[in-house]
Amino acid sequence: MKITFTPNAKTNLNLKIKTILAAIVITSSFCSVAEIISSKQVIKDITYLASDDLKGRASFSPEIDQAANYIAQRFKDIGLKPLKNKSFLQPFTVHKIQPQTQNVVLNHKKISREDIAIATTIENIDWQNSNAQVHIVGKDDDMRKTLSELNQQGGQHLVVIHNTHAKIFKAYQNYFTRGLTKLSLEHPGALVLVLSDEDKVENYAINASVTITQQSLTNVVGILPGRQSAKEIVLYSSHYDHLGITEDGKQIYNGADDDASGTTAVLNLAQYYAEKGNNKRTLMFSAFTAEEIGGFGSKYFSQQLNPDNVVAMINIEMIGKPSKFGAGTLWMTGMERSNLGTLLNDKLVVLNRKIYQDPYPEQGLFYRSDNATLARLGVPAHSFSSTQLDKDQHYHKVTDDISSLDLSSMHQVIETLATATQALVDGSATPTRIDKTQVRVKGKIY
Incomplete structure (x- = not known):
């Protein structure tokens, strides 16, 4: 790359140098993501999580326990540590x-x-x-x-x-x-x-x-301790439960997009950052249970740590199909509630990519996933998705299986999230907190 400066451009020298260095760093980072997050592993994870063997991963079913064990084993193999040095499996009762x-x-x-x-x-x-x-x-x-x-x-x-x-x-x-x-x-x-x-x-x-x-339910949580700012936590999350089988027992709600796709992203982001091994902040990876029946996994989880220590929550929800903005793109809920979206997009601008604002505000999606629980505590907690809910014919249907997904687009979304969140991981960016007084309170009776 050849750059020529004129005398009139001297005042912009530092800015141009910073821009060039940022381009090099981000491009390098993106290339490393592509090498470390393999499509083979992504496909392997989602194929298992969305398989018929797990019978839709319904809360309280034996099959959801099988899914939990798979996630826990992946966390162990990756080299994560369990929460509070106990177990990757975090059981609780409801x-x-x-x-x-x-x-x-x-x-x-x-x-x-x-x-x-x-x-x-x-x-x-x-x-x-x-x-x-x-x-x-x-x-x-x-x-x-x-x-x-x-x-x-x-x-x-x-x-x-x-x-x-x-x-x-x-x-x-x-x-x-x-x-x-x-x-x-x-x-x-x-x-x-x-x-x-x-x-x-x-x-x-x-x-x-x-x-x-x-009755008993189980979250799965793994930690990659921070090398410098260990008390500061960046949380990557998804829910791994779904709807189970139809009443007649003849068909399965595989939940490939909802939310085996998000859980696959959490697993592979964990592997990516564990292999890099240079995270300054503590990274926490959580697969929540019981989102479909009331978000009880995230509610229990929120009581296990100080929410003031959570710098940001990247909740990944339904990324298996291209968004309305094109293949490999994604959007986030509640972008106006913190500056997290701006910080993430700062890392993506040189790649000519961006994370878009929730295009379906009438759907109330900010409150329809596990991020809302942490947002009520002031955490910059947002969900990231690519689903087109206004057009998706598979949402909460038995046709939400792996054949309905665009795995190439999904893989690209995971890489984009890895690049976008790098500044959170290395401690160079800290988003503003959500005003918890402006977040709708959860009901006390139902």
Whole structure:
């Protein structure tokens, strides 16, 4: 490369030299990524994680344990260390809540079971014209908003809902009937929904019960200790659970894109940085369980460390198919909440690549993956994806198998993430924190 400077350009000398050096460093870095992150290993990982043998990796299934063991073995082979020097497998328990009896009398009228929906973390409800706060959702009121606010508030509530909201009511009823899963029961509360045109509640009697049992789940976490700033953590994460099999047991939700693709990225980024061996900050690699049923893996994980020590969270979610911006490109959720996207794009500009802003803001994707849990604690936690949710015919379908993926595009995305996050790894970039007061609070009841 030949460069000629004129007298008028002397003031720009330092800037031009810095730009050239940055180009050399970034290009060199990108080449090394291509050599170390082999497509062969990427294909091997995702082929296993999305295989029929794992039967869709449903929470609480034997097959999800097989997936966890595979990830743990990969972490061990890579040379990572387990969290708190215990085990790569981090088991924990959750509470499964299954509805049993439901009896409601409103204004001296017995309500049909079809018009009752109950979400509760209280084992037995016995309300007799007291205990509960009473709310009326009229035909012109926003039912979803009301329930969301009461859920965030917690406590005990009787909600009488006008029949104009019958369709939405049925959706809530179906959801509550399947039962709830809670990491903790520290905030006991109940929502009793009654579909009725009554516009005033003069008296009520409610008797309901649920059974509460405990079941085990497992995260898989590996650590590459930092060489200088060991207390500062860069977290790479994904969820490795999916939906299991169909009710008739004849078909499998393989979850190749959702999220075997992200988990494959975490594994191969771990291998890449372990082989480089020069990370100044501690790198943590986590495969979360139970994202599909409420994000319980990330909730438990967030209690195992000080969130103030987490510099950034790179949550990788569905990168198996090209984005609307082209093959090998990706976008991130909540880009406006921190300057992480800007810092990552600074590393990609010379390669003429960029990470785009979430093109589907109406989907609320910032809250639909494990990053939201850490964001609520102030961590610059974002999800990185390439999925086209507005067009994807395979999302949460049995057709989300490896044949539906573009593995070349996926491999390129993983390389892009390795290059983009290098400044986080070497300690030269620190993103701004997320304002946790501006992150929607998680519900306390359901």
